[in-house]
Amino acid sequence: MILAEWKEAVFAAIARACRAAFHRDPEGLEAGFPPEVGLGDFAVACFPLARPFRMSPAEIAARIAAAASPEPPVAAIRAAGPYLNVALQPAAFFGASIAALRAAGDRLGNSAAGAGRxxxxxxxxxxxxxxxxxxxxxxxxxxxxxxxxxxxxxxxxxxxxxxxxxxxxxxxxxxxxxxxxxxxxxxxxxxxxxxxxxxxxxxxxxxxxxxxxxxxxxxxxxxxxxxxxxxxxxxxxxxxxxxxxxxxxxxxxxxxxxxxxxxxxxxYKLGKDVIADGLARGVFTRDERGNTVFVLPEKPFGREKDGSPKRVTVLRPDGTSLYITQDIGxxxxxxxxxxxxxxxxxxxxxxxxxxxxxxxxxxxxxxxxxxxxxxxxxxxxxxxxxxMKSREGKVVDADDLIEGMVELAAEEIRRRDPEGRLAAEEIRRRAETIGVGAIKFYLLRVRPAQSIHFDPAESISFDGFTGPYCQYAYARIFGILEKAAERGIAEESADFGRLGNPEETLLLRHLLQFPEEVAAAAAEFSPARLAVHVFNTARAFNQFYNRHAVLQAETAGLAAARLALIRATALVLKRGLELLGLEVLENM
RNA sequence: GCGCCUGUAGCUCAGCCGGAUAGAGCAACGGACUUCUAAUCCGUAGGCCGGGGGUUCGAAUCCCUCCAGGCGCGCCA
The missing domain is CATH 3.40.50.620 (HUPs)
Structure with missing residues (x-):
């Protein structure tokens, strides 16, 4: 099941409880995530019901929770002030979610909003x-x-x-x-x-x-x-x-x-025909000096100091083009x-x-x-x-920057390989992926509208909110998956009912959100939004990783379930980074 | 004069089509590696969300206004 389906299931459960409590359907409710994982898997705010029900949101929440008789996959509906927190059965929540993520495979995050365009x-x-x-x-x-x-x-x-x-x-x-x-x-x-x-x-x-x-x-x-x-x-x-x-x-x-x-x-010679045609049709006019001009509408463009509409020249009197002439063409x-x-x-x-x-x-x-x-x-x-001033030569040259970052990455790799087991070619290959990835992530992580203050010291860092951090999380997962394969751990025996600690729940939440984040990043033309989400997913994984063992989990069923969870995480990280233009590494 | 963008922790930024105590990274300080890669994790400290009004049960978020910075405003590209 994907996120939208879970939300639908949560809403249906609440609607059922609402009918039991008030004999009427709830309207305008939306399921989201509670601010803390301990509160539940999903949360619904009851504010929208306050007016139609003529009752305080807290009272509504309490009555709905009291009247609820949860059926699988819903495990519990609890009121917390004006909120209803919904807990799902871990076996269903983790099992069906991970199954859906894996089924999507390399198409994970794809949608059809722009199909055919x-x-x-x-x-x-x-x-x-x-x-x-x-x-x-x-x-x-x-x-x-x-x-x-x-x-x-x-x-x-x-x-x-x-x-x-x-x-x-x-x-x-x-x-x-x-x-x-x-x-x-x-x-x-x-x-x-x-x-x-x-x-x-x-x-x-x-x-x-x-x-x-x-x-x-x-x-x-x-x-x-x-x-x-x-x-x-x-x-x-x-x-x-x-x-x-x-x-x-x-x-x-x-x-x-x-x-x-x-x-x-x-x-550069394009556009003149269209301008001539537009002039004939009255789209453009000639000004007093013979320029062909377009009168800009007041709505977004405003007016001149003297109150006259703003204009833009599209062709000079002698018929020579301007920047905009060729751009039109x-x-x-x-x-x-x-x-x-x-x-x-x-x-x-x-x-x-x-x-x-x-x-x-x-x-x-x-x-x-x-x-x-x-x-x-x-x-x-x-x-x-x-x-940056290009004529003064005070720029950061693209090739120099790339080479510098790749070299830094190479040093870092060598530092981790004191015995020199890695071939120079392999070091180069990894360094290239890490160095270029670091630059791309650094440039994408803030909203396009923001100006970037390029801090050389910070830009070369591979710690924190960076591309290499995300790549590292992927490589760590890959290492575990490799060992699991060697040991022949079968994910089919996964006992998803054993999952559900805060780290696992938070991680799953990030995985479920991924497709919507991709769609939103595309719709908003904001790769930064996806960069933030990929980083948060990597962070959620690292937090999980540091606290819980996968291969050494208490039972084989739990180990298999965690393996399935991190395999899905690797998929999200890979797809997310790829959509940002970064590559992943199986070893770092 | 007009238009657009920006203003959130010491620094760099998320959050901005209103909802649970405002988040993250860096920097600072203190911790965690005989265990799946410590390029990691945990903790501490750090905020009149530029100022002021308004709308609302509720505002970093919406509206108005002011302040500060940036980009631009026909015959450059």
Whole structure:
């Protein structure tokens, strides 16, 4: 039985008792968990009955409890002030719950809320002039997690990336390379391609300080690029190729996967037709200076100081595009090419206004899917010194951070393996999973709307509310399961009636809640919610583990029952971590 | 001027579509490894839930207002 079924059974038992006591049906009651496990397995507050029954909730609870004649699986109904606490028979509660969890298997947590819906999740949006940094990793962690959460709720998700591969900033690194690199390549420099190109972007900024002639040279290069100059295009392709090779390595390491790749060089001219069409249909207007503008509705956008409605320009008088022009075009292209029902954009909160405008415009243009589009907005990642400044080079480089975390994990693993029994390759494999998992969890554990104050000392910790803590709980369970298999303990002989101590009950509660937490995390676009739940589940397991023996339990039936309980726990931890984009380890 | 976000323990954060004494991690202090992995667990200490009003049987949660911080507000991306 799943949580909803238990709640239904509890409600039915209370309804029966209510009819016995008052000869009428209760309405508006909801079953939840009591604040302490000792009180019971489920709790129902009687406040909603106070008004219709014209009686105090405590009195109602007392009378219902007195009139109750519990039938299995309900063992007892007790009043506690205005609450009714319901105890279930452990054999049924644990047995049927664990059976349902195991039956779900790798589909545990899946639901059908989004069945049949196709949604594109666009995330990362890197520039090809410099390597990825910590901010990108928050974006990626969110993109990966939301992709999996939407898949778990039945959506067909198409992960996509839009690469900003053109513009002045790209030309800056090109110009610097052209002038100062002397033909160097990533291979000759022994650098990852994206880092190599990034050095020339930095070099440009340094040189431009000294030589004011570089700025016009960059502008000229951009014009030649737009004119299709073969020499410039060749350089552009070569350097972007280096960057993509470097990016691919980071994508792979961090677990990013894109089914569709959009290049801004291919999308930046999109949107003009739609704007022209919209202008003809009166969706847009021309302002006094010849800009094509969209008048924003007052409802969410407010008004200007002078009381006039706010506007957004969608096309310049000379017909050249703006950021939003191509975004309109790209949004439509996505939907037509992939038959989408909606689009999700994982982009920082500084662009909230932009996306509000974009969605409002798409809706005004008459696209029915516009209302379903969503900007998954997230806060800044601050360094101890302040906001990350890419031009000053004061960023946490993504590759450096990953490598640093993996190395720390490797040290920790070696510390636990003083005899050196583990092969270097195995240490590396585990360290990779732990290090990357630690970063992802650290970036996902707070709500997207919150800004993150990146604390290097705290971020490298594997204690407490962290990914490795959750992975460790899984590994501990796996160790027990392995030993149980060696000893041939059969879970079929489980005596679930022996379960029910506070630690076991609390653990079961977390397992039962898992599917609803997944559904809620997806619906709220909040992986943090799931991260909290996975951590709480791991904690509940560790508390159980420290107090009770599984293999050495008093009876074989109890050992088997506990084995079934922790096997279900392992399943929840694995599924939960996977949905967050983390992997589990069978040994740590 | 307007819009959005944030304000909860020393620090970082949950809880925010109202319900049992406001939770967790870190840091501090004190304990627990001949027993299934101590990357663990237990205990102690730490809170006018930014301030003030209101709605309600009941408010961290909803409404109003003020304060503080952040992001943004047509012709940048």
């Amino acid at each position: 196709r949604v594109m999740v666009e995330y990362l949006s890197p520039n090809t002039n410099k390597p990825l940094h910590l901010g990108h990793l928050r974006n990626a962690a969110l993109g990966i997690a939301i992709t999996r959460l939407l898949e778990a709720t039945g959506h067909r998700v198409i992960p996509a990336i839009l690469i900003n591969d053109r513009g002045v900033h790209i030309c800056k690194s090109m110009l610097a390379w052209q002038r100062f690199a002397g033909g160097a390549t990533p291979a000759s420099a022994g650098m990852k391609g994206d880092h190599f190109v990034g050095t020339w972007y930095v070099r440009y900024a340094i040189e431009a300080e000294k030589d004011p002639s570089l700025e016009p040279a960059v502008q000229e290069m951009l014009q030649r690029w737009e004119a299709g100059d073969p020499e410039i295009l060749a350089l552009w392709k070569t350097m972007n190729g280096w960057v993509y090779e470097g990016f691919a390595e980071t994508y792979r390491r961090f677990g990013m996967r894109f089914e569709v790749v959009y290049y801004e060089s291919e999308t 790209t949004a439509i292209r996505k939907v037509t090419e992939h038959a989408l029902d909606s689009s999700v954009y994982v982009v920082g909160s500084e662009q909230e206004h932009h996306f509000q405008c974009l969605f409002a415009i798409l809706e005004a243009l008459g696209f029915p899917w516009a209302r379903a589009c969503r900007h998954l907005s997230y806060g800044m990642v601050y360094l101890p010194e302040g906001k």
